[in-house]
Amino acid sequence: MNEAIIKLSAQGVNLWFGNKHVLKNVTVTFPEKQVTALIGPSGCGKSTLLRCFNRMHDLSPDARIEGKMMLETQDLYDKKISVTEVRKRVGMVFQKANPFPKSIYENINYGLKINDIPSKERPAIIERALKESYLWEEVKDELKKPATRMSGGQQQRLCIARTVALRPEVILMDEPCSALDPISTRKVEELIVQLKEQYTIVIVTHNMQQAQRVADKTIFMYLGEVVEEGKTDDIFNHPQKELTKNYVSGHFG
Amino acid sequence: MKLAARETIDSFVKVVFRTTGLLVIVILGGIFVMLMWNTIAFFAHIKPLDFITGTQWNPAGSHASYGIMPLMVSTGIVTLGSMMIAIPLGIGTAAFMSEYANSRLRNILKPMVEMLAAIPSVAIGFLGIVIVGPEIAKLTHQANGLNALNGAILLAIMALPTIITVTEDALQALPATYREASYSVGANRWQTLRKVIIPAAAPGIIAAVMLGVGRAIGETMTVLMATGNASAFPKGFFHSVRTITATIAIEMGEVPYQTTHYYALFAIAAVLFLITLLVNLAGEYFVNRYRKYQAA
Numbered sequence: 426m427n428e429a430i431i432k433l434s435a436q437g438v439n440l441w442f443g444n445k446h447v448l449k450n451v452t453v454t455f456p457e458k459q460v461t462a463l464i465g466p467s468g469c470g471k472s473t474l475l476r477c478f479n480r481m482h483d484l485s486p487d488a489r490i491e492g493k494m495m496l497e498t499q500d501l502y503d504k505k506i507s508v509t510e511v512r513k514r515v516g517m518v519f520q521k522a523n524p525f526p527k528s529i530y531e532n533i534n535y536g537l538k539i540n541d542i543p544s545k546e547r548p549a550i551i552e553r554a555l556k557e558s559y560l561w562e563e564v565k566d567e568l569k570k571p572a573t574r575m576s577g578g579q580q581q582r583l584c585i586a587r588t589v590a591l592r593p594e595v596i597l598m599d600e601p602c603s604a605l606d607p608i609s610t611r612k613v614e615e616l617i618v619q620l621k622e623q624y625t626i627v628i629v630t631h632n633m634q635q636a637q638r639v640a641d642k643t644i645f646m647y648l649g650e651v652v653e654e655g656k657t658d659d660i661f662n663h664p665q666k667e668l669t670k671n672y673v674s675g676h677f678g
Numbered sequence: 679m680k681l682a683a684r685e686t687i688d689s690f691v692k693v694v695f696r697t698t699g700l701l702v703i704v705i706l707g708g709i710f711v712m713l714m715w716n717t718i719a720f721f722a723h724i725k726p727l728d729f730i731t732g733t734q735w736n737p738a739g740s741h742a743s744y745g746i747m748p749l750m751v752s753t754g755i756v757t758l759g760s761m762m763i764a765i766p767l768g769i770g771t772a773a774f775m776s777e778y779a780n781s782r783l784r785n786i787l788k789p790m791v792e793m794l795a796a797i798p799s800v801a802i803g804f805l806g807i808v809i810v811g812p813e814i815a816k817l818t819h820q821a822n823g824l825n826a827l828n829g830a831i832l833l834a835i836m837a838l839p840t841i842i843t844v845t846e847d848a849l850q851a852l853p854a855t856y857r858e859a860s861y862s863v864g865a866n867r868w869q870t871l872r873k874v875i876i877p878a879a880a881p882g883i884i885a886a887v888m889l890g891v892g893r894a895i896g897e898t899m900t901v902l903m904a905t906g907n908a909s910a911f912p913k914g915f916f917h918s919v920r921t922i923t924a925t926i927a928i929e930m931g932e933v934p935y936q937t938t939h940y941y942a943l944f945a946i947a948a949v950l951f952l953i954t955l956l957v958n959l960a961g962e963y964f965v966n967r968y969r970k971y972q973a974a
Contacts, residue, residue, distance in 0.1 A: 479862060486780055513864040523855035526878050535873065536863030584859070591863060 429456035431497075432625040433478060433515075433595050438492035440473060440482070447473050449649040451492070455595070455642070460617060460626045462640035462657065464633065466677065470649040471629045472520075475597050478627070479515040480508050496594065513540055516593035520600040522580035524572035524587075529564050532572045532583055533590045540591060554590035558582045558616055578609025585616060589624070596620065598628040602635065614639050633673060637661055645669050713951060716944030720744075723938040729945065735909055735925065737939040744942045746949060748911045752826070752919035753950075755912055756901060757894045759830025760837055764890055767834070768841030769876075769883060775842070776849035777871055788846075795839035803903030806832045811904065818916055824906035827915040832900045837890035844889055844965070848882020849875060881967040888961030896954050898923035922950045 433455040440448035448470050455461045463471040473482075480501065482488040494501040501511050524532050533551045542550065551568075555561040560582045564575070572583055581601055588596055598617070602610040617626060617639045630636050636643055636657060643660040645653045645668075653660060653669045664670040671677060721729070724744050732745020771791070775784050806828050814823030856878060860870040876883065898921075906918030907928060920928075926943050933940045 481858065481861070484857075484861065509864040509866055512862055517858075517862040519855060519858060519862075521855060523853075523859040525856065525859060525874055535860075536865075539863055539865045539869055539873075587859075587863060 429459060431455070432457035433497075433627070434493075434495045435474065435477065436493040436495065438474070438477060438490065438494060440470075440477065440491075441489045442485070443487045447649050448477075451646075451649075451651055453644055453651055453654060455625060455627055457625050458621055458623070459641040460621050460628060460639050461642040461644065462636035463627065463629045463644050463646060464631075464636050464672075465646035465652075466672070467631075469646045471646050472599050474646070475599055475627060475629050476517075478595065478597055479512045479517050481517070483508055513591055514593055515595045515597060516588035516591060517597040518581070518584050518588055518599070518601050521604050522577060522584050524575075524580050524583050526571065526573055528569045529572050529575070529583060530568040533587050536587055536591050550590055554586040557589050557620070558586035559612065560586055576609070578605050578612060581605060581609070581613060582616065585613070585620075589620065593624065595625045595627065598626065600629050600631060603631065610635075633661070633675075645672060647672070710951075713944055713948045716941050717948040720938065720941030720945040723941065729942075733911055735920075737929070737933075737942060742938065744938070744945075746922075746946055748909065749920060749922045749925050749946060750949075752905075752912045753895060753921040753923070755826045755915065755919055756829040756833060756905065756921055757891060759826060759915055760833035760894045761887065761891060763830060763834035764837045764841055764894075765887055768838050768886065768890065769845055771838070771842045772845035772849060772886075773871055773876075776846050777867060777875065791839050791842050794835070799836065799897060799899040800903070802832050802835060803900040806900060806904030814916075820916065822906070824904060824918060825916055826905060826912065826919045829901045829905040829919070829921070830915070832904050833894040833897055836897060836900065837893045840893050841886045841890040844886035845879075845883050848879040848886065851882065852878055881964045885961045885964035885967075888957055888964060892954050892957040892961060895957065896923065896950065898927050902927050922946050926950075 431454045435451050435453050438448055438451045439446070451470075451474060453474075463475065465471050476482055477490060477494055478496075478501065482490060490502070496511075496514060499506065501515070525535060527535065530551060533554055534547055537547045537550060552561065555564065560579060563579060564570070564583075572580060575583065581604075585596075585601075601617075602613050605613065614635065617628065620626060621641075628636075628639065640657045643655065643657040644651060645660060645664075647668060653664060653666050655665075660669060661673050664673060729744055729746055731747065732743055733747050734743045734745045735748050736743045771787075775787050775791075779787060807824070810828050810831050811823035814825065814828055815821065816823075852875060856874050857870055860874045865873070901921045902924040905921065905924065907920045907924055908918035909920050909925075910918075912919040926947055929939070930943055933943060
């Protein structure tokens, strides 16, 4: 774990929404090909931090960001890098499954078209992406079906397939299981563990058990600050700080 | 004593409101019955087939003919022209307001678009006579610019507020998650708008267009002022046309009571009523479809 390469990092990041100081001097690192969980009570800024990494805050005019966000040696907020390239390299899966109101096939095809992948290569990529998200067996005969008619868990796995189809380097997941039933949740968690062989994954979760099941590293945030980070096992079983101990043992949050 | 007075007032108010409510239905029903009654009277004089297929509207001559075709074609040309202008402009404006403008600019633009709807039609007709008409005449080297194109331009202006407002509502009603999903796979704003937002909002946009068409078909004063009102069979955008609405407005004032001509005007009014009714029903149908979809 110590030799792991740092894939993604934030260095002294501050973020304001209007006058509200949401992220306070956040410095964190995410090791390559591992799952890192961001935990903390609601409103602690973990989703906000996650959305910094694929520049989703570019869309909200009142957000102001200072500090450095790095993908390896690439500054994600460098004026020379295009935001669409950032988002291709850093994919995102959202809290609520948000397939497009199109067919299952088109949901994945859309991102491929956007990124100018030749149409000859697309069917194979779509099949591979659906296989990687363990959806292929369930949907291979109904690729033309509207994605919105799938179950919630299938929709979320389709969103993951949509993301992995683009071969990103990092996948950001914002509470991907919070709207799912336990069986779907288990499938998505198994998928996350599989995906870390190829991708660096950052997952925001409210579910302590989930963090312990899937994450190699855990970062605990509180009121916009990073309180403690370390191996998941250490954070949950041997926390260094009182605040962390109280949170992971369920005293607040 | 006091309690009894309050109950009396309460039941009195109930009667008042019930009366006003029913009155609206009675008026609407009355108009419909009157239109249909006079239309039936017209068909006692003229065969329906001659009315529908006749290519001449000439109620004054000794061989009077009551063909609705030239009027329908006139209305059709003007409406089609206005939509060819208003649909791209309207969708473009709505897309700009919904997807590109910041909230401050949107808060200025939205009331301004709504104010456009408040300009009296006679004022827009005036614009057609003194500005649009002369310009068209100059560009096409014609004696005057009172033609179908002029009417189409003015009707486009009048249909724009409806199209913009309803389209913008439809775009705004889409969940933000669609946009996020599209941006997260690396799409830019234009790709998101064209490939995700507009297709998803299509029912609402169709509704907007339908309501705009309804507005254009029924409009009278501006087309009366701007299109020249020649009763010859219309030949195109650069020729004078006479719409159904303008025909009724021009001839109703001079027609002898209860003659064939008089009934004929009711018949074309009934046709107009049916067209606008169908267009508006179609518009409402699509509006409801996107509302349902929004709730889901």
